[in-house]
């Protein structure tokens with residue numbers, strides 16, 4: 001059993017990343033061997049500033065450690081130090097189909113009407129993501145719901161490659177299962193309950209960043225969009241109230257309770273009472289993370305050492321699978 005997951009080092013970690021994925025990353029360290037990486041190769045699929053990418057890669061490493069990813073127990077690295085990711089992507093490009101990639105909703109969303117103007121990397125991005133997990137024979141991939149389709153594609157690619165180039169008894173790749181937390185599969189924007197919380201949203205008020213200070217968190221929650229109705233007594237009463245549903249869901253995920261338990265506590269109350277309670281719950285968990293992050297973020301040498309150590313282990317573990325893929329394709333390697 002092996003856990004593998006990644007995050008793009010663009011911008012700050014936000015509450016969606018934390019509840020959808022990172023919290024599970026931390027929990028899974030106790031149960032299985034874990035590989036967590038900064039998807040810097042994915043980050044160049046869209047316009048970027050090189051100096052910012054380098055700084056963000058180290059900052060994101062610091063943020064993950066601050067959240068509880070332990071580089072002594074988990075393998076923490078960035079893709080760029082493990083060339084096997086890019087190599088395996090090329091080998092899988094022969095198996096992936098244009099039609100499969102054309103169906104990816106993230107591609108459609110990001111490309112919009114201007115497909116011809118997008119980079120080839122944005123289109124083939126999910127093949128690199130498949131390589132990321134197949135390279136390590138991942139069995140479990142903890143992600144938010146928006147990555148589910150990419151994981152299904154990785155399974156299709158693995159299955160297709162195995163049946164074309166390997167035997168049933170000795171497959172080259174393991175089919176990975178996504179692990180999606182039901183209570184926090186999709187955290188929505190604080191300004192619009194129909195859009196997911198995202199680092200690419202131009203409004204910083206739409207998201208809680210893990211490094212926001214207490215006053216900022218309280219203000220963002222206070223200004224979050226809601227409706228004038230009081231909170232209902234049970235989950236069914238949240239249907240059609242996207243913003244209310246999102247805030248109650250965040251409270252439930254943060255406190256480890258079910259939505260019904262949260263509603264039992266706040267039934268009949270308005271957001272004037274609920275929002276400060278939610279803000280406090282957020283501050284209580286996020287303040288220590290921000291404090292640890294601020295202590296780590298400027299220690300570039302230590303962060304580089306963590307990433308170098310992780311990359312060295314990742315290269316070692318990736319090598320046999322990469323080798324098996326080359327051989328299965330009939331590529332001669334001496």
Ligand code: TYM
Nearest residue numbers: 005006007008016017020021039129143144185186187197
């Ligand atoms: P990224 O960097 O956009 O997000 C990192 C993780 O956070 C989750 N997430 C959310 N979960 C719930 N609600 C939200 N609003 C929310 N926003 C983000 C994402 O689902 C993800 O788990 N393509 C990936 C990175 C990647 C990867 C991989 C992931 C590259 N290779 C291999 C898993 C396995 C991405 O851009 O995630």
